[in-house]
Amino acid sequence: MATMAEKPHSATDDTRFFRIMAWVMCTIITAGFVVNLAMGRSTFAVPWQFHVHGMVFFAWVGIYLAQNTFIAGGNIALHKRLGQIAYLWIPLMVVMGFTIMFVVMRRTGGPFFFDVNEFMISNTLQLLIFGGLGLAALRARRYSGWHRRLMFCAMAILTGPGLGRLLPMPLLIPHAWRIMVLVTILFPVIGMIADYRRSGKIHPAWFWGVGLILGGQIIADLIAYSPLGISLTEQVIAGTPGAERPMEAFLPPGFSM
Numbered sequence: 001m002a003t004m005a006e007k008p009h010s011a012t013d014d015t016r017f018f019r020i021m022a023w024v025m026c027t028i029i030t031a032g033f034v035v036n037l038a039m040g041r042s043t044f045a046v047p048w049q050f051h052v053h054g055m056v057f058f059a060w061v062g063i064y065l066a067q068n069t070f071i072a073g074g075n076i077a078l079h080k081r082l083g084q085i086a087y088l089w090i091p092l093m094v095v096m097g098f099t100i101m102f103v104v105m106r107r108t109g110g111p112f113f114f115d116v117n118e119f120m121i122s123n124t125l126q127l128l129i130f131g132g133l134g135l136a137a138l139r140a141r142r143y144s145g146w147h148r149r150l151m152f153c154a155m156a157i158l159t160g161p162g163l164g165r166l167l168p169m170p171l172l173i174p175h176a177w178r179i180m181v182l183v184t185i186l187f188p189v190i191g192m193i194a195d196y197r198r199s200g201k202i203h204p205a206w207f208w209g210v211g212l213i214l215g216g217q218i219i220a221d222l223i224a225y226s227p228l229g230i231s232l233t234e235q236v237i238a239g240t241p242g243a244e245r246p247m248e249a250f251l252p253p254g255f256s257m
Contacts, residue, residue, distance in 0.1 A: 015072050017194050018148050022068035025159050025187060026061045032162030041165075047107075053100040056093055057158070063089065064155055071148075083141065090134040097127040102236060109242035113169040113176045116247050117233040121224035122177055125216040130157045133209060146205045149191065153209025156187040173249045181217050185210055 033054075036042045044051075063085065070079040101123050104110055110119040137150035160180050167183070169176045192206045223229045230247070237243040 014148075014194065014198060017191075017198075018152065019068045019072040021152065021187065021190070022065050022155075025155055026065045028159050028166070029061055029162035030058075032165035036165040047103060049096075049099055049103045053096045056089075056096045060089060060093055060158070064151075080141075083138070086134065086138055090131055090138075094127050094131040097123070097130075101127075104242075105233075105237050106240035106242045109237060109245035111164070111169070112245065112252055113173050113249050115174070115177070115224070115249050116237065116242070116245070117224040117229050118177050118221065120233050120236065121229050122181075122217060122220040125220045126157055126160070126181075126213070129212050129216045130154050133157075133212065145203050149188075149203055149205035150209060152191060153188050153206070153213065156184050156209070157213065159187065160184050170251060170255065173251070176249065178217065178221075181213065185213055188213075 033042070063082065067079055067082060070076070070082070101120065105116065105120060109116050131154075133150050133154035137147050137154060140146040140150060163183050164176075164180050167180065169180070172179050188206050188210050192202045192210075195202045195206070224233075233247070234243070
């Protein structure tokens with residue numbers, strides 16, 4: 001991206017699209033957790049790591065929504081000031097993402113509709129890709145085309161947990177994780193379509209984002225189902241309640257939707 005031939009940051013005619021999609025993605029993430037709570041599938045009676053993780057990630061949802069709202073309203077100065085937080089917040093999210101992943105794996109082995117090894121390895125790579133895309137977007141902040149699209153792709157990754165609570169994941173076994181990833185990619189695909197309809201061409205940032213997400217998932221599957229990936233997963237959950245469940249996705253006895 002060092003050779004980006006693009007004008008420095010300025011308001012463009014695609015601002016409305018990014019504002020609308022910010023609301024769509026943030027609504028999906030929020031709805032997934034609210035619906036899960038309302039249906040009794042989740043509870044606040046969980047270890048402190050869950051609460052800290054939730055506050056950190058939902059704060060980012062608010063930041064992302066606010067940033068798109070500021071740009072849409074022409075408040076570039078406030079957008080830049082708030083954007084400084086992201087340099088610390090994105091690494092914090094990656095750290096909390098790993099923290100909650102290990103806590104969940106050791107408590108329950110992860111969601112029953114995911115293979116434990118895929119849950120760990122795929123989560124790991126997608127967290128790193130989120131962080132990489134987010135920081136790359138910040139580095140390209142003077143180039144609005146790259147900045148907003150790379151950040152959009154990073155945000156699309158975060159819709160996964162929300163979608164996973166809205167989609168009938170148990171019915172998607174044994175491909176639940178991959179299907180969830182493919183659904184998240186629909187958001188940047190919509191961005192590609194919007195670009196093409198607006199200008200007749202697709203910004204290269206979309207290809208970087210989608211390529212990294214898809215490539216990361218392919219690499220994750222290769223590692224997760226290798227002897228190394230299975231061994232690493234077993235080491236993480238050894239001696240914990242999470243080790244008592246099958247490595248493969250399964251339906252618990254008496255389960256019903």
